Amino acid sequence: xxxxxxxxxxxxxxxxxTSLTDCLQNSLVMDYNSLEKVFKFPPYSSSFKPxxxxxxxxxVSNPYLNLNKNSPVVSSSSNEAETKENPDDTNNGxxxxxxxxxxxxxxxxxxxxxxxxxxxxxxxEARVAFMTKSEIDHLEDGYRWRKYGQKAVKNSxxxxxxxxxxxQKCDVKKRVERSFQDPSIVITTYEGIHNHPLPSTLxxxxxxxxxxxxxxxxxxxxxxxxxxHQELLMMNHHPEVHYQSVGSMSYEQNHGKSSYDDNxxxxxxxxxxxxxxxxxxxxxxxx
DNA sequence: CGATTTTGACCTGCGC
DNA sequence: GCGCAGGTCAAAATCG
Numbered sequence: 001x002x003x004x005x006x007x008x009x010x011x012x013x014x015x016x017x018t019s020l021t022d023c024l025q026n027s028l029v030m031d032y033n034s035l036e037k038v039f040k041f042p043p044y045s046s047s048f049k050p051x052x053x054x055x056x057x058x059x060v061s062n063p064y065l066n067l068n069k070n071s072p073v074v075s076s077s078s079n080e081a082e083t084k085e086n087p088d089d090t091n092n093g094x095x096x097x098x099x100x101x102x103x104x105x106x107x108x109x110x111x112x113x114x115x116x117x118x119x120x121x122x123x124x125e126a127r128v129a130f131m132t133k134s135e136i137d138h139l140e141d142g143y144r145w146r147k148y149g150q151k152a153v154k155n156s157x158x159x160x161x162x163x164x165x166x167x168q169k170c171d172v173k174k175r176v177e178r179s180f181q182d183p184s185i186v187i188t189t190y191e192g193i194h195n196h197p198l199p200s201t202l203x204x205x206x207x208x209x210x211x212x213x214x215x216x217x218x219x220x221x222x223x224x225x226x227x228x229h230q231e232l233l234m235m236n237h238h239p240e241v242h243y244q245s246v247g248s249m250s251y252e253q254n255h256g257k258s259s260y261d262d263n264x265x266x267x268x269x270x271x272x273x274x275x276x277x278x279x280x281x282x283x284x285x286x287x
Numbered sequence: 288c289g290a291t292t293t294t295g296a297c298c299t300g301c302g303c
Numbered sequence: 304g305c306g307c308a309g310g311t312c313a314a315a316a317t318c319g
């Protein structure tokens with residue numbers, strides 16, 4: 001399995017971020033499933049080029065992403081711990097979410113908080129993940145989170161923390177853990193969709209204001225994705241505009257059966273408004 | 288005093 | 304069936 005995963009764990013050594021805001025001002029990542037849903041992207045096509053190391057910023061792919069049952073693990077990581085998690089995450093990326101939703105207490109009640117019966121499959125939430133070089137575990141991303149659990153990770157010295165968005169009725173979660181192999185890297189995995197705008201107290205994040213030029217109102221359909229980047233992506237939503245996604249991307253159930261070429265589904269960047277904001281080094285067009 | 292974090296217990300799925 | 308690992312709950316502790 002490690003054979004599959006070596007080549008993609010790429011990141012630059014010379015920059016570090018202290019927040020996702022920092023991070024995302026310099027790079028861009030989103031799983032394709034999200035892109036499809038939010039930005040009406042077409043299904044994967046062969047026109048997507050593999051990412052070049054030159055394009056990869058501090059954010060690199062995440063082992064939880066781009067996994068599907070029918071393809072070999074194409075994790076980004078050569079990290080043993082993460083790699084070891086991949087088999088699980090191959091499932092967790094799929095059914096794992098169901099576990100999330102049908103956890104402990106809920107199962108005993110036969111119904112989850114979402115009213116789902118035990119064992120009933122829940123549609124997976126979109127997942128977006130980052131690997132970020134940072135000394136700070138929990139990177140500021142503009143949203144408010146409550147930690148609800150922490151678990152030791154097998155074969156890792158570092159625990160994994162579980163957070164949930166504190167906004168009522170928002171069920172977005174995120175997991176934060178350090179790479180076992182490179183402790184300077186924080187792996188943040190977002191799961192779900194924020195159904196609310198950034199908390200007003202945080203909305204004025206310097207970066208967000210800077211990038212957006214306004215306080216921003218709720219769009220009602222916001223991914224667990226730092227706002228300025230969502231806006232950024234929205235701004236660039238254009239039929240012929242493609243996005244570069246850094247590293248691997250999750251490829252969820254509804255597409256899991258299609259031919260999924262690990263090396264050929266990376267969106268290609270076409271500089272649009274994006275280039276005004278995102279350093280071009282991270283938006284290098286490959287063709 | 289409300290919000291958040293900590294942490295042990297518990298549940299589920301999976302592999303053997 | 305059993306053990307393991309991941310994920311969640313919830314009471315207690317801590318924080319602001």
